[in-house]
Amino acid sequence: MAALLKQSARLGLSGRHGQVFCRLPWALSFQRYMFNANKKILVEMDKSTGVALMKMANPPVNLLNLETLTEFAISMEKLELDKDCKGLILTSSLSKVFTAGLDIMEMCGKSPEHVTEFWRAVQEMWLKLYGSNLVTIAAINGFSPGAGCLMALACDYRIMADNVKYSIGLNETQLGIVAPFWLVTRELRPSLFS
Numbered sequence: 001m002a003a004l005l006k007q008s009a010r011l012g013l014s015g016r017h018g019q020v021f022c023r024l025p026w027a028l029s030f031q032r033y034m035f036n037a038n039k040k041i042l043v044e045m046d047k048s049t050g051v052a053l054m055k056m057a058n059p060p061v062n063l064l065n066l067e068t069l070t071e072f073a074i075s076m077e078k079l080e081l082d083k084d085c086k087g088l089i090l091t092s093s094l095s096k097v098f099t100a101g102l103d104i105m106e107m108c109g110k111s112p113e114h115v116t117e118f119w120r121a122v123q124e125m126w127l128k129l130y131g132s133n134l135v136t137i138a139a140i141n142g143f144s145p146g147a148g149c150l151m152a153l154a155c156d157y158r159i160m161a162d163n164v165k166y167s168i169g170l171n172e173t174q175l176g177i178v179a180p181f182w183l184v185t186r187e188l189r190p191s192l193f194s
């Protein structure tokens with residue numbers, strides 16, 4: 001994946017929003033930094049390649065709760081502000097789960113205010129990823145139901161571990177959750193709305 005990004009940079013390929021890559025100056029080579037606010041989202045930025053590796057790290061199944069979604073949005077903002085960052089690989093620190101999707105406990109028995117705040121954070125996560133100027137790659141290294149699939153769809157490229165046990169898909173209707181309109185209109189059935 002890093003090689004894919006490097007190759008894109010060498011060929012001068014454009015990102016989704018017309019961003020053109022260029023080689024990094026020698027002075028920045030081999031520089032790395034890491035950040036994580038609450039350790040649910042780990043980011044390792046390699047300035048020599050311009051590629052950031054972002055790992056979801058919320059065991060046991062990387063649930064996307066309000067805290068994790070907020071941390072994700074902040075991490076994306078930091079990377080967007082880093083002029084050296086050209087690409088992002090989004091993956092999981094867990095061995096067999098990319099993410100189990102939205103934490104359904106955030107929608108169960110909670111106040112309307114909390115649920116509103118939670119869904120706003122879900123939309124913000126999608127906006128940050130889908131609207132990113134970075135070249136984004138989802139490295140799906142395990143199960144990826146519901147919002148895990150949404151995250152993968154929001155990236156420019158998706159690569160999934162070659163294991164028949166792992167599944168990916170939008171299964172939220174089985175839980176009585178309707179896919180948000182912005183997901184349907186922008187990614188699933190765009191031709192219907194253009």
Ligand SMILES: CCC/C=C/C(=O)SCCNC(=O)CCNC(=O)[C@H](O)C(C)(C)COP(=O)([O-])OP(=O)([O-])OC[C@H]1O[C@@H](n2cnc3c(N)ncnc32)[C@H](O)[C@@H]1OP(=O)([O-])[O-]
Nearest residue numbers: 060061097100101102103104105143145146147150172179
């Ligand atoms: C598209 C836009 C809308 C999106 C909607 C969604 O994302 S809707 C969501 C769509 N997502 C799904 O439908 C995911 C369904 N989950 C799965 O398919 C499996 O958990 C797995 C295959 C991801 C991992 O299998 P595994 O054998 O490695 O792990 P395990 O199964 O033993 O789980 C460990 C613990 O996590 C708990 N927990 C899990 N998920 C959720 C959740 N979403 N929430 C809360 N809790 C959840 C589980 O109950 C258990 O708790 P316990 O008993 O320890 O207190």
